[in-house]
Amino acid sequence: MFAKRMESLKVSAIREILKITVNPEIISFAGGLPAPELFPIEEMKRVAMAVLNDSGSEALQYSMTEGFLPLRKQIADRMKDKLNIDLTYENIQIISGSQQGLDLSGKLFIDEGDVILCESPTYLAAISAFKAYGPKFIEVPTDDDGMIISELEKIITKTSKVKLIYVIPDFQNPTGRTWSLKRRQQFMELINRYEIPVIEDNPYGELRFEGERLPALKSLDSKGLVIFFSTFSKIFCPGLRVGWIAADKKFLEKYTLIKQGTDLHTSSISQQEISKFIELYDLDANIEKIKSVYKQRRDIMIETMKKEFPPEVNYTYPQGGLFLWVELPSHIKAEALLLTCLEHKVAFVPGDSFFPNGGVENTLRLNYSNMPEERIVEGIKRLAKVIKEYNRIKA
Amino acid sequence: MFAKRMESLKVSAIREILKITVNPEIISFAGGLPAPELFPIEEMKRVAMAVLNDSGSEALQYSMTEGFLPLRKQIADRMKDKLNIDLTYENIQIISGSQQGLDLSGKLFIDEGDVILCESPTYLAAISAFKAYGPKFIEVPTDDDGMIISELEKIITKTSKVKLIYVIPDFQNPTGRTWSLKRRQQFMELINRYEIPVIEDNPYGELRFEGERLPALKSLDSKGLVIFFSTFSKIFCPGLRVGWIAADKKFLEKYTLIKQGTDLHTSSISQQEISKFIELYDLDANIEKIKSVYKQRRDIMIETMKKEFPPEVNYTYPQGGLFLWVELPSHIKAEALLLTCLEHKVAFVPGDSFFPNGGVENTLRLNYSNMPEERIVEGIKRLAKVIKEYNRIKA
Numbered sequence: 001m002f003a004k005r006m007e008s009l010k011v012s013a014i015r016e017i018l019k020i021t022v023n024p025e026i027i028s029f030a031g032g033l034p035a036p037e038l039f040p041i042e043e044m045k046r047v048a049m050a051v052l053n054d055s056g057s058e059a060l061q062y063s064m065t066e067g068f069l070p071l072r073k074q075i076a077d078r079m080k081d082k083l084n085i086d087l088t089y090e091n092i093q094i095i096s097g098s099q100q101g102l103d104l105s106g107k108l109f110i111d112e113g114d115v116i117l118c119e120s121p122t123y124l125a126a127i128s129a130f131k132a133y134g135p136k137f138i139e140v141p142t143d144d145d146g147m148i149i150s151e152l153e154k155i156i157t158k159t160s161k162v163k164l165i166y167v168i169p170d171f172q173n174p175t176g177r178t179w180s181l182k183r184r185q186q187f188m189e190l191i192n193r194y195e196i197p198v199i200e201d202n203p204y205g206e207l208r209f210e211g212e213r214l215p216a217l218k219s220l221d222s223k224g225l226v227i228f229f230s231t232f233s234k235i236f237c238p239g240l241r242v243g244w245i246a247a248d249k250k251f252l253e254k255y256t257l258i259k260q261g262t263d264l265h266t267s268s269i270s271q272q273e274i275s276k277f278i279e280l281y282d283l284d285a286n287i288e289k290i291k292s293v294y295k296q297r298r299d300i301m302i303e304t305m306k307k308e309f310p311p312e313v314n315y316t317y318p319q320g321g322l323f324l325w326v327e328l329p330s331h332i333k334a335e336a337l338l339l340t341c342l343e344h345k346v347a348f349v350p351g352d353s354f355f356p357n358g359g360v361e362n363t364l365r366l367n368y369s370n371m372p373e374e375r376i377v378e379g380i381k382r383l384a385k386v387i388k389e390y391n392r393i394k395a
Numbered sequence: 396m397f398a399k400r401m402e403s404l405k406v407s408a409i410r411e412i413l414k415i416t417v418n419p420e421i422i423s424f425a426g427g428l429p430a431p432e433l434f435p436i437e438e439m440k441r442v443a444m445a446v447l448n449d450s451g452s453e454a455l456q457y458s459m460t461e462g463f464l465p466l467r468k469q470i471a472d473r474m475k476d477k478l479n480i481d482l483t484y485e486n487i488q489i490i491s492g493s494q495q496g497l498d499l500s501g502k503l504f505i506d507e508g509d510v511i512l513c514e515s516p517t518y519l520a521a522i523s524a525f526k527a528y529g530p531k532f533i534e535v536p537t538d539d540d541g542m543i544i545s546e547l548e549k550i551i552t553k554t555s556k557v558k559l560i561y562v563i564p565d566f567q568n569p570t571g572r573t574w575s576l577k578r579r580q581q582f583m584e585l586i587n588r589y590e591i592p593v594i595e596d597n598p599y600g601e602l603r604f605e606g607e608r609l610p611a612l613k614s615l616d617s618k619g620l621v622i623f624f625s626t627f628s629k630i631f632c633p634g635l636r637v638g639w640i641a642a643d644k645k646f647l648e649k650y651t652l653i654k655q656g657t658d659l660h661t662s663s664i665s666q667q668e669i670s671k672f673i674e675l676y677d678l679d680a681n682i683e684k685i686k687s688v689y690k691q692r693r694d695i696m697i698e699t700m701k702k703e704f705p706p707e708v709n710y711t712y713p714q715g716g717l718f719l720w721v722e723l724p725s726h727i728k729a730e731a732l733l734l735t736c737l738e739h740k741v742a743f744v745p746g747d748s749f750f751p752n753g754g755v756e757n758t759l760r761l762n763y764s765n766m767p768e769e770r771i772v773e774g775i776k777r778l779a780k781v782i783k784e785y786n787r788i789k790a
Binding site: 001005036039052060063111237262265 | 396406428434436444452453458503504523636649657660
């Protein structure tokens with residue numbers, strides 16, 4: 001009765017298990033949720049009133065598929081300002097969260113059997129979005145500096161039908177790692193040589209706690225091959241579901257066409273509210289507030305891990321973003337560990353689901369943005385205790 | 396570089412032409428826009444404040460893919476109340492406007508080459524949503540009472556791989572026609588016999604100006620084959636982009652799974668605002684207000700057409716909804732007529748794009764919900780003048 005693609009789209013057992021983390025007793029490092037206590041609720045009241053007063057009829061009416069023009073201009077200006085990317089509102093398509101960009105990209109590029117290259121590991125919801133279009137994933141090995149470019153080149157030269165490369169160079173989900181400048185440059189050299197479209201997914205780039213911001217791939221893109229995604233979900237509020245695609249017009253026109261058939265357009269009022277917020281308030285100041293809280297939470301998490309985790313456990317040290325990545329001794333299976341942890345009321349996402357082709361069982365992702373500090377300390381202690389038990393059993 | 400499906404997804408020339416209708420000098424019967432002067436802007440201010448005060452953090456945060464629970468319950472209750480359809484919140488998936496339901500359905504059901512049956516003509520944006528999945532459309536002949544069931548049966552018996560039947564039984568877009576009770580019963584008999592999933596797209600059902608409401612197909616559905624779509628776009632405000640799917644759990648679970656990969660969830664704050672509006676205000680009273688205005692606009696449009704159109708022109712008399720359908724003498728091509736009409740600053744949608752397989756050139760769709768009465772009179776006069784000219788040329 002259903003389309004063939006539904007065979008590969010299954011309800012994830014892990015996701016079902018993690019549904020119990022809505023229970024507030026559980027300390028959850030599993031989600032990717034921003035800290036709700038930082039949402040500018042009072043400012044949003046003024047913003048909502050201003051939008052309804054100034055342009056209520058337009059805000060509640062159907063609007064253009066491309067998006068709300070003033071917001072597209074604000075985004076283009078901001079990208080020029082922050083990222084040194086030279087584009088105009090005509091290069092901006094508003095989407096319903098950057099997740100939608102992934103779905104639209106699958107539709108735009110992927111025929112069944114086409115190859116997508118991605119970092120190993122990569123964002124799990126990108127995997128599920130693309131899977132609906134039947135691609136083959138080839139995972140490119142990564143290290144602390146990002147994608148290993150020599151490995152990428154090997155794969156490109158021996159693979160036919162590479163349609164798309166999907167990467168998250170800044171504070172990657174799930175690892176928290178950031179590509180070095182050299183890797184970015186080498187990557188773009190290679191891309192320009194082979195002329196393969198690249199999706200640069202960049203929801204976390206503005207959340208850098210320390211070190212200097214590195215150039216976005218899009219800012220190094222001389223041939224218009226990089227399709228840049230970002231979102232207001234991590235620098236403002238995710239509940240409004242507003243993100244954007246910034247790309248060369250040859251791509252952007254196609255995205256607009258597909259988006260029209262998919263959902264006509266993104267919420268008019270959400271777009272107008274974000275635009276009004278940027279006009280009335282200081283988005284940068286909002287981001288600074290977020291960064292200072294997340295930095296503290298990262299610090300307290302890492303500090304507690306240093307104290308509590310056995311020395312055989314390795315983890316990344318993210319310079320920004322929302323996540324870090326833990327590698328357990330190879331005999332510990334993260335899925336089994338999770339079941340025990342849930343008994344101790346602490347949760348995380350086992351790493352296996354971040355590998356499109358699976359098979360890596362001793363890793364896990366921790367989120368530090370959503371829990372207050374004392375819960376982070378307590379949660380890491382509980383996790384450490386279970387890890388130690390598992391470690392002892394084997395040893 | 397792009398997926399094969401992109402070959403069938405082209406920018407419509409007509410849509411490009413109609414972009415000039417944003418010019419306020421043009422009297423446009425082309426869109427499907429509600430009357431913005433009826434949007435409850437003052438009420439929305441109170442609603443926005445109440446949501447931000449009562450549950451701002453949740454309204455601005457990520458939320459469940461299935462949708463905001465209180466809203467799902469309100470929808471289920473309302474459907475029971477208005478349509479005599481017995482379901483619970485577990486049968487409701489919130490979507491980003493009912494357009495998204497069409498895209499999700501293509502993804503759920505359609506493999507390349509599968510057959511979709513639909514009314515001839517049918518909703519043009521359904522055609523573009525489904526097209527992305529490569530179906531073959533078979534158009535089922537219709538008359539003033541809806542789909543002709545004997546023709547439908549002939550097609551079903553001689554066609555393999557009918558995956559889906561897509562219908563709009565109430566105040567159809569584009570024709571404004573409504574299926575008779577008898578046709579509804581015959582249709583469901585046939586569906587139960589052949590067990591084919593049906594999408595009942597019902598955005599306009601509550602906008603009946605006269606006559607008695609007829610039972611939704613879903614209310615006659617004993618085998619759980621009917622997937623019902625509706626939306627707040629026509630009974631409240633489209634700018635929020637909130638619609639829903641009501642279906643048997645075997646379908647609903649799949650829709651939820653697909654929606655998760657597509658855009659995670661629909662705007663949390665939009666959902667909460669609609670829920671709060673229903674709680675604080677009288678949605679039925681809002682609908683009554685809309686109906687009385689649209690009825691008057693339909694009346695004035697029909698009245699002016701009676702006076703001004705040559706007798707060779709036929710048109711439907713919709714008992715509700717937003718549209719009516721005009722059949723011109725066969726020698727008049729609606730696309731050519733449109734170009735002349737635009738010179739006279741009046742616009743409509745030529746009917747050809749509502750036939751998935753094309754080939755019907757002498758029809759057009761008129762919208763009467765969006766223009767005030769004096770503009771309707773003036774616009775129909777201009778249109779009639781051009782039709783008369785075209786009619787004279789041939790005669």
